[in-house]
Amino acid sequence: xxxxxxxxxxxxxxxxxxxxxxxxxxxxxxxxxxxxxxxxxxxxxxxxxxxxxxxxxxxxxxxxxxxxxxxxxxxxxxxxxxxxxxxxxxxxxxxxxxxxxxxxxxxxxxxxxxxxxxxxxxxxxxxxxxxxxxxxxxxxxxxxxxxxxxxxxxxxx
Amino acid sequence: xxxxxxxxxxxxxxxxxxxxxxxxxxxxxxxxxxxxxxxxxxxxxxxxxxxxxxxxxxxxxxxxxxxxxxxxxxxxxxxxxxxxxxxxxxxxxxxxxxxxxxxxxxxxxxxxxxxxxxxxxxxxxxxx
Numbered sequence: 001x002x003x004x005x006x007x008x009x010x011x012x013x014x015x016x017x018x019x020x021x022x023x024x025x026x027x028x029x030x031x032x033x034x035x036x037x038x039x040x041x042x043x044x045x046x047x048x049x050x051x052x053x054x055x056x057x058x059x060x061x062x063x064x065x066x067x068x069x070x071x072x073x074x075x076x077x078x079x080x081x082x083x084x085x086x087x088x089x090x091x092x093x094x095x096x097x098x099x100x101x102x103x104x105x106x107x108x109x110x111x112x113x114x115x116x117x118x119x120x121x122x123x124x125x126x127x128x129x130x131x132x133x134x135x136x137x138x139x140x141x142x143x144x145x146x147x148x149x150x151x152x153x154x155x156x157x
Numbered sequence: 158x159x160x161x162x163x164x165x166x167x168x169x170x171x172x173x174x175x176x177x178x179x180x181x182x183x184x185x186x187x188x189x190x191x192x193x194x195x196x197x198x199x200x201x202x203x204x205x206x207x208x209x210x211x212x213x214x215x216x217x218x219x220x221x222x223x224x225x226x227x228x229x230x231x232x233x234x235x236x237x238x239x240x241x242x243x244x245x246x247x248x249x250x251x252x253x254x255x256x257x258x259x260x261x262x263x264x265x266x267x268x269x270x271x272x273x274x275x276x277x278x279x280x281x282x283x284x285x
Contacts, residue, residue, distance in 0.1 A: 021205055025263035078172040087170045093261045094168075094212075098241025105244035113212050115167065 002053065002133035006107040011026070012135035013033040015059070018099030022092055023141065027074045027096065031139045031146065038138060038145030042067040044085065046093035046118045050101055052111025057152035059100060060126055061093040067144035068122045090116030100150065109154075126151045160277050163187045163204040165195035165221065166239070167213040171262070175208065178266055192216030196224055199231055204279055209256075210249060213238035219247075222254040235280050237272055239264065 004010040009017070023029045046106075047063040061072075065085070072080040072088040080088075094116045101113055128134040132153035139146040162184050164175045172188045180188050186204050189195035193216040197247070199207060207225075211218040218238065225231040235257045243261040251259065257276045260269050 022263045025265055072170070076170050077177055084170060084173075087168055089263075091168045091170050095241045097244065098262065102243050105246065110244065110246055115212065115214060 001055065001130070001154065003057075003104070003109070003154060004133060005109075006109070007103055009103075009134075011133055011150060011152060012137060014100055015135060015142055015148055016094065016137055019061075019137075019139065019146075019148050020097065022095045026092070026095065028070055029074070029141050031141050034138045034140040034145065036065065036138060036140075038146070038147045040064040041122050042120070043123060044089045044118065044120050045124050046086075046089045046116050048090075048093050048116045049098045049114040050097060050104065050111050051114065052104070052109055054157070055104065055109045055111060055152055055154050056115045057132070058126060059093060059097040060124060060147075060149040061089070061096060063089075065092035065120065067141070067146070070142065070144070081156070083113065086118040086120075087147060090118045091139045096148070104152070123147070125149070129153065160184045160271070161187065161202055161204040163202065163207045165189045165192065165198075165200055165207060165213070165218070166210040167191055167247070168210070171210070171239070174217065178270065186246050187213050189230065192218060192221030192224075193224065195221050196231075199225065200228070204234060205280065206273060207234055208235045209236050209275070210239060211242050211251070217276065219250060219254070222251060222256065226254055237269075237276060239269070 042065045043062045049058045050057045068085045070086045113146045127151045134151045189198045191213045209218045237258045240260040
């Protein structure tokens with residue numbers, strides 16, 4: 001059994017809805033699903049761990065530094081510093097993870113969100129361990145690529 | 158009297174969003190980056206409302222709430238939770254601690270402003 005067996009929508013759909021809601025509500029931006037992988041070596045990545053007694057997992061959001069600066073400008077306005085860009089990227093991932101966690105809690109998998117970790121560098125791929133469930137989707141927003149990965153593992157009882 | 162609002166959130170971006178949001182209104186906005194700092198600012202400034210995050214380093218929102226409720230000077234200060242985590246167990250926990258309202262991130266500016274104005278107005282009626 002994977003976590004999707006317990007969710008009303010599967011894990012990928014749950015994450016996609018969360019991403020679209022965060023972008024539309026907080027940034028007033030719409031997204032289009034894309035088949036193309038993001039193409040940049042200078043990416044900002046933010047990850048948030050979800051840790052519970054019965055499950056554990058991570059949400060990873062990554063996009064170009066250019067888009068990170070654009071999102072920061074949209075959210076807080078005016079000129080932004082590097083710390084602001086990291087903070088906004090972390091907060092966006094935190095909001096997505098929060099939405100995913102609501103779905104997990106409703107399905108009986110309680111847990112806590114860790115504070116976001118933000119780094120800059122080349123593309124990151126989460127490594128699937130054991131019988132964890134992994135979903136990856138690519139999106140396009142104002143011509144920028146957005147990559148969202150989520151991995152959840154039900155812990156043995 | 159100009160209302161005092163305290164924003165307690167570890168995300169500087171969220172605090173900046175709130176600063177921008179409340180700038181056109183006649184209110185004083187104070188900031189804190191965690192619950193410990195939030196308690197210190199709340200004690201010194203006696204805000205009319207606290208907008209509080211849940212998940213923060215050093216001291217989280219629930220611990221700050223518990224400490225406020227033990228403090229005679231702060232126990233009646235209205236609090237709106239503003240957090241990414243809207244899980245039922247967290248909503249139940251903060252409701253038991255007397256939180257007036259709950260707004261989940263991502264949030265709509267007008268929705269938050271509406272809740273803030275309602276809570277401040279209601280509190281003034283209760284105190285009159």
